[in-house]
Amino acid sequence: MAAAVLEKLLPDLEVVEAEAGWDCFTRHGSAVPERTLESLLECGAGLFGAVSSPAGRVEGYRSAILTLRQKAGLYVNVRPVRSWPQVSPRPDVDLVVVRENSEGLYVGIERLDATGIAIAECHVSRAASERLAAKARAIAELRQSRRITIVHKANVLPLTGGLFRDSVRDVLINSGFGALVDERLVDVAALDLVAGPERFDVIVTSNLFGDILSDLASHWCGGLGMAPSLNWGDGVALAEPVHGSAPDIAGTGQANPIAAILSVALLLRYHWRKPELAERVERAVEAVLSELPLDGLGSRTTTELERAILEHL
Incomplete structure (x- = not known):
C-alpha cells in the first residue's frame, strides 16, 4: 500500500x-538474512512491513527490526504525533519524539546469574547521545520548533541517565538552541x-523511554494504526509503521494502511x-480522513483507503 504511494510520487523508483521477521526465521534460521541487510544498504532506503515476533525467548532469534536498526546504523527513530480530522480526540497536538535507536536496554544483553537474578545491561555513550542530539537539532530547525524537551531519569540513574541528558543538552546549547x-x-x-500534549514540540529521549x-x-x-516512524541513520533510512502485525485480520481488508x-x-x-x-502525502491523508462517514475508519476497507489517498495525490 505505502509502496504504491511512493511509486505514484516517484515514477522512476525501483x-x-x-x-525479514519471524516467518523468515522459521524458514531460514535468521530473522534478517544477510541479503536483506545488503539490499537495504544498497538501496539506501526501505519500508518495513508489520511482522510478528514470538512472545517469549526463542534460541537464536533476534527481533528483525532491532537487528536492522543496529546493523544498518539506524541510530535515530523519528515518531511524530499530530491531530487528524475525525480520528483524533484532541485538535491541537503536533509533536515529535526523537528516540535514540541503538543503545539503552535494547542492546539485548541479558544474563541469569548464579543466584537466579536476571540482569539486563543498559548501554549509554556520549557519542550516540550526541549524534541523536544533532538529528534532533536538524528536525527542530525544519519544524521551526518552539521547544525541545530532553526526557530522562537521571535522578535515579545518574550515570546512564545523566550522561544521556548532559550529552544531548550540551550539543543543543552549543548549537544555539539553549533558550x-x-x-x-x-x-x-x-x-x-x-x-x-500541546505543551510539547520536540521530545528527545532514550531508546526505551522513547518507545x-x-x-x-x-x-x-488516533492510535497505533495512525502512528508512523522513521529509522534514520547516515545515508540510509527505514520507514516503519509503529504498529505490529495483526495475523488475525490478515486478508480481511480491516488493516489500516495510514501509519505505513x-x-x-x-x-x-x-x-x-x-x-x-x-x-502532498499528508494533505491527501487529511483530505481522506475529513471525508470519512460518522462511523469513521471502520467503514472503509484497506483497499478503499489506499485508493482514496492515491486519488487525492
Missing part, C-alpha cells in the same frame, strides 16, 4: 522486496503527555529531503 531547551523526568513527561512515550502519545493521533503511508512521508521529508512531496 522497489526491491526482501524477507528552547527544557527537560522532564520520564514519569512527569508521561503525565504531561496525557494531561497536556513507551511515543506509543502513549499516539492516542492523540505516513511513514513514507517521513522518508520523503527527512531522508530524501523532499518536503513538498511529504506534504
Whole structure:
C-alpha cells in the first residue's frame, strides 16, 4: 500500500522486496538474512512491513527490526504525533519524539546469574547521545520548533541517565538552541503527555523511554494504526509503521494502511529531503480522513483507503 504511494510520487523508483521477521526465521534460521541487510544498504532506503515476533525467548532469534536498526546504523527513530480530522480526540497536538535507536536496554544483553537474578545491561555513550542530539537539532530547525524537551531519569540513574541528558543538552546549547531547551523526568513527561500534549514540540529521549512515550502519545493521533516512524541513520533510512502485525485480520481488508503511508512521508521529508512531496502525502491523508462517514475508519476497507489517498495525490 505505502509502496504504491511512493511509486505514484516517484515514477522512476525501483522497489526491491526482501524477507525479514519471524516467518523468515522459521524458514531460514535468521530473522534478517544477510541479503536483506545488503539490499537495504544498497538501496539506501526501505519500508518495513508489520511482522510478528514470538512472545517469549526463542534460541537464536533476534527481533528483525532491532537487528536492522543496529546493523544498518539506524541510530535515530523519528515518531511524530499530530491531530487528524475525525480520528483524533484532541485538535491541537503536533509533536515529535526523537528516540535514540541503538543503545539503552535494547542492546539485548541479558544474563541469569548464579543466584537466579536476571540482569539486563543498559548501554549509554556520549557519542550516540550526541549524534541523536544533532538529528534532533536538524528536525527542530525544519519544524521551526518552539521547544525541545530532553526526557530522562537521571535522578535515579545518574550515570546512564545523566550522561544521556548532559550529552544531548550540551550539543543543543552549543548549537544555539539553549533558550528552547527544557527537560522532564520520564514519569512527569508521561503525565504531561496525557494531561497536556500541546505543551510539547520536540521530545528527545532514550531508546526505551522513547518507545513507551511515543506509543502513549499516539492516542492523540488516533492510535497505533495512525502512528508512523522513521529509522534514520547516515545515508540510509527505514520507514516503519509503529504498529505490529495483526495475523488475525490478515486478508480481511480491516488493516489500516495510514501509519505505513505516513511513514513514507517521513522518508520523503527527512531522508530524501523532499518536503513538498511529504506534504502532498499528508494533505491527501487529511483530505481522506475529513471525508470519512460518522462511523469513521471502520467503514472503509484497506483497499478503499489506499485508493482514496492515491486519488487525492
